[in-house]
Amino acid sequence: MSSVRHLAYSRLFCHLSKSKSVPKSVSSHGSQTRLFSRSSRCRTIMPAWVIDKYGSNDVLRYTKNAPFPVINYPNEVIVKVFAAGLNPIDVGMRGGYGAATMSMKRDPLKLKQSGSEFPLILGRDMSGVVMECGLDVKYFKERDEVWAAIPPWKQGTLAEFVVLSANEVSHKPKSLSHVEAAAIPYVATTAWSALVNTGGLSKDNCANKRILILGGSGGVGTFAIQMLKAWGAHVTVTCSQNAERFVRELGADDVVDYTSGPVEEPLGELEKFDLILDNVGGDTERWAMNLLKPWSGSKYVTLVTPFLQNTDMLGLADGMVKTAATVATKALKHLYKGVHYRWGFFAPCGSALDEVRDMVDAGQIRAVVEETFRFSQVPQALDKVEKGHARGKTVVEISKGGQDFEH
Ligand SMILES: NC(=O)c1ccc[n+]([C@@H]2O[C@H](COP(=O)([O-])OP(=O)(O)OC[C@H]3O[C@@H](n4cnc5c(N)ncnc54)[C@H](OP(=O)(O)O)[C@@H]3O)[C@@H](O)[C@H]2O)c1
Numbered sequence: 001m002s003s004v005r006h007l008a009y010s011r012l013f014c015h016l017s018k019s020k021s022v023p024k025s026v027s028s029h030g031s032q033t034r035l036f037s038r039s040s041r042c043r044t045i046m047p048a049w050v051i052d053k054y055g056s057n058d059v060l061r062y063t064k065n066a067p068f069p070v071i072n073y074p075n076e077v078i079v080k081v082f083a084a085g086l087n088p089i090d091v092g093m094r095g096g097y098g099a100a101t102m103s104m105k106r107d108p109l110k111l112k113q114s115g116s117e118f119p120l121i122l123g124r125d126m127s128g129v130v131m132e133c134g135l136d137v138k139y140f141k142e143r144d145e146v147w148a149a150i151p152p153w154k155q156g157t158l159a160e161f162v163v164l165s166a167n168e169v170s171h172k173p174k175s176l177s178h179v180e181a182a183a184i185p186y187v188a189t190t191a192w193s194a195l196v197n198t199g200g201l202s203k204d205n206c207a208n209k210r211i212l213i214l215g216g217s218g219g220v221g222t223f224a225i226q227m228l229k230a231w232g233a234h235v236t237v238t239c240s241q242n243a244e245r246f247v248r249e250l251g252a253d254d255v256v257d258y259t260s261g262p263v264e265e266p267l268g269e270l271e272k273f274d275l276i277l278d279n280v281g282g283d284t285e286r287w288a289m290n291l292l293k294p295w296s297g298s299k300y301v302t303l304v305t306p307f308l309q310n311t312d313m314l315g316l317a318d319g320m321v322k323t324a325a326t327v328a329t330k331a332l333k334h335l336y337k338g339v340h341y342r343w344g345f346f347a348p349c350g351s352a353l354d355e356v357r358d359m360v361d362a363g364q365i366r367a368v369v370e371e372t373f374r375f376s377q378v379p380q381a382l383d384k385v386e387k388g389h390a391r392g393k394t395v396v397e398i399s400k401g402g403q404d405f406e407h
Pocket of ligand 1: 087088089187190214215216217218219220221238239240258279280302303304305344345346388389390391392
């Protein structure tokens with residue numbers, strides 16, 4: 001499926017839309033018909049939740065006058081957002097986490113003044129409908145129902161519309177509602193990047209592999225359990241005692257409760273693992289490496305890395321040098337013991353989402369939505385994510401049945 005994607009990267013700094021004047025748009029979703037009252041081309045502003053500075057939840061501001069996204073490159077699409085999933089990174093970015101690296105990505109030549117990222121729109125996940133396509137977009141057309149995870153240096157999805165590169169977008173699973181679909185892309189592309197690109201796993205080599213997921217009850221964990229089980233792996237999970245049933249229902253074979261004492265002891269009594277996905281961090285890498293099968297290509301992949309913290313604290317150049325030195329030292333140290341040490345990162349990828357979509361529509365993966373909030377409740381939704389103890393995902397419904405948010 002991914003091979004038929006038309007990916008265009010040429011950069012043209014003009015409006016490159018091939019949209020005809022969009023008529024009253026109609027998209028079927030379930031039994032409902034969605035009506036959009038206005039062409040996106042006629043609009044210059046839209047409703048969104050923005051921040052004008054970094055801080056706690058009180059920096060969030062609802063506005064009806066956020067700038068309407070514009071197609072700047074021929075491979076971009078504008079999507080009307082129906083639902084946006086939230087992730088811990090949204091809480092982090094609200095407080096300025098990763099600001100140094102994101103500024104460099106947005107403005108590599110440092111032509112703009114500091115603070116030019118504001119008003120900033122948070123939200124990485126979305127499910128919605130294509131409203132407008134750039135000239136080189138062949139794989140999508142107006143009114144297609146799509147889902148995507150958006151890189152953190154771009155404007156986010158807590159808004160009525162968002163602009164994305166077509167290679168970040170995928171047709172959404174037909175079997176899911178928009179709210180359900182918005183719970184998956186960010187955690188799916190993160191798990192895909194960590195397990196497939198970094199960990200070397202695939203549907204063809206997972207059978208009977210022993211995988212340990214540290215932190216199985218949150219967004220990434222609940223997705224990773226399901227994907228690995230669909231690929232035939234044996235999955236062991238750590239989580240709180242009160243999440244044991246939840247992760248077993250998702251397919252976990254063995255479950256170890258981290259709240260009743262150090263997990264390294266019960267985990268050490270089990271057969272050793274081929275891969276560990278660490279969603280917890282902290283002191284886990286002190287003991288987790290000993291749980292891997294030595295000299296057999298086994299890997300430890302952690303999603304909790306100091307990369308963005310380093311660049312925030314030390315600036316981009318020094319932060320990157322420190323990061324490279326840290327990861328290289330750790331990788332070499334563990335290589336001597338016959339195991340591979342790696343860092344995993346979220347990577348937006350429409351073709352990975354195409355494969356995940358097929359697994360969802362085949363009934364192998366379900367969306368795990370813990371709680372849904374209305375668009376007017378974005379501060380409460382972020383508050384919930386900030387409090388932790390997730391059991392799946394928190395999702396904001398932006399638009400329901402064509403009736404847009406009125407605050
Ligand atoms: N590097 C990247 O690009 C990247 C991308 C995505 C996510 N991440 C990071 O990966 C981590 C997981 O992300 P997520 O979206 O899954 O977070 P999440 O939805 O907040 O889930 C975290 C889960 O871990 C559980 N937990 C907390 N402490 C634990 C422990 N010691 N042992 C086992 N489980 C524990 C929590 O429940 P209880 O507290 O109730 O046990 C919760 O269910 C986060 O730190 C996130 O920042 C990194």
